[in-house]
Amino acid sequence: MTLALRQRSGADPASALDFATAARRRAVLATAAGIALCLLLAVIALGQGAVPIAPERVARILLAQATGGGDALAARDALVVVNIRLPRVLLGLMIGAALAVSGALMQGLFRNPLADPGLVGVSAGAGLAAAVTIVLGDRILAGTGLKLPFAVLPVGAFCGGLVSTVVLYLIATRQGRTSIATMLLAGIALGALSGAFTGLLSYLSDDRQLRDLTFWSLGSLGGASWSKLAVIAPVLLPLLIAAPVLARGLNALMLGEAEAYHLGLPVQRIKAMAILLVALAVGASVATAGIIGFIGIVVPHLVRLAVGPDHRLLLPLSALGGAGLLVAADTAARLLVAPAELPIGIVTAALGAPFFLWLLLRKAGHDDL
């Protein structure tokens, strides 16, 4: 039997795959670089602000805190670092990671590099729920003399994110098949609808509520505190740890749902889990920091350029990249107009929107979008 198809070039299979070993080495390197960058940015962020503290001093304060020593250090600096800046940096790291991972998950799910929770209305849905809580919560409770508990807002935002994701999914799914084009278009429509209602609510709100609403729609890490962190960390950390479990499934989904099924994967369960993770992560993020756009689209794209699209690398490295980027953006937001501070959503949008446009231009002409 003739086997013309077989390679007779003399290349032996083992050495033909040498590049795969090189890629693995690059991945390890990228991970190490990501971790180092996050730590570096965090230490710099901890030193910047109204009271400047040198990076090595920040490191000593952190070390002293960890080991329980630190009597030689000025109490004021330690107070600033530990009580004011550290929770903010930690919140930034966590939310940045959550947003970037959500973006990567959504792009995998939609099989489209332009999908992002901010673009398909999930963030807008969460923001609308937050607006409803801010504007109408007080009115509903007005007669009772009760004050709105802190936890209602995050829970509301979370529910908003979940509801919009589920609605989106239901609209786009017919007979067990999810149409990606329908989902993107429906997401844009749902986002507009949420925006309209949020606009209506801001029209109805008083001055204080309007300020709160603006905070939500532009995003800020300004409200960070250890108590907030205690609420949000138990939600976000398990999500970040759970996300890589989906990596293999998302890789197979790149071939299409039928192919993923042929490869033996529980396709519907993977899709449902990815959607739930995105809704949880975005809901929790919007609840604590408002709507912060473009992290979810910029970071996974850069990671893909660096190490390729394998989700086993993409998800953890996006988490690192998102964490670093948001902390850097937050530091910029605090420093640019000091002593006031910019809403962080402005910073990420100012960086992200041009990047997004560049992405579109680069993609133009590719039929595989």
Next chain:
Amino acid sequence: MTISDPGPVLIEGLGLCYGAGGRMLVENASLPLEAGRVTVLVGPNGAGKSTLLKLLTGEISPGRGLVRFAGEPLAAIAPWRLAARRAVMAQQTRLAFPFSVYEVARLGVDGIGRGLDRPRREAIVAQCLADAGVLSLAPRSYQTLSGGEKQRVQFARALCQLTAGRSSAAAQALFLDEPVSSLDLCHQIALLDMAREVAAGGVAVLIVLHDLNLAVTYADTLVVMDRGRIMARGRPEAVLDDTLLRDVFRVDLALGLSPRAGIPFLLPQQRMSV
């Protein structure tokens, strides 16, 4: 194995019906697929070939009828168990992200090959890429390949899946839906040769083809479909007669006998006015 000696039936479709949008795409189709043999499915566009293939792989469920895989109802077999026993190459597969050829082929072993150590898995991928003639493309981005190269990579992926599943499973099946539609003649023959070699290893192979001459050359069993129904099934030389071809393909064909291989060949004469 001689052609007249059918292997054990691995997959059996019984009275399969499938409709969509008020139209029956497959009507009362019964088809056994035998281990170790190549079954080729032919028919005009819209005859229901791909739908029948999807029913037999479990991708879609029949409205009526039943598919048995090694005696078990297909619906009762968990996807991961099924994946170790049959691989499917779809008509066209596009990727949204720039996965390398190596990564695409590796998807075939990532799941069911998890019990194997990494050197073994990599050896499988390398061997299957070489078998499909795309080893030299391994570092290339799948998105930048030509249609024919993509097809050969997908073929390699299906081979990977079969090889990775072989250690844990008994008889296997390979489904190829128009696997040579974008290939030049040399690569068409090479791919089909490889499929025949896979069958010789005890795998039940089902191939959807358009080229009748290739179908006749490679089929142990030829199945002719038209308008959702199976019109004929059997050895190619027994199935092909002027009347059937004229009825199904609406083309007047001259039927000859290849002097070298002793197999029939067909030459289109003229389209029939219908």
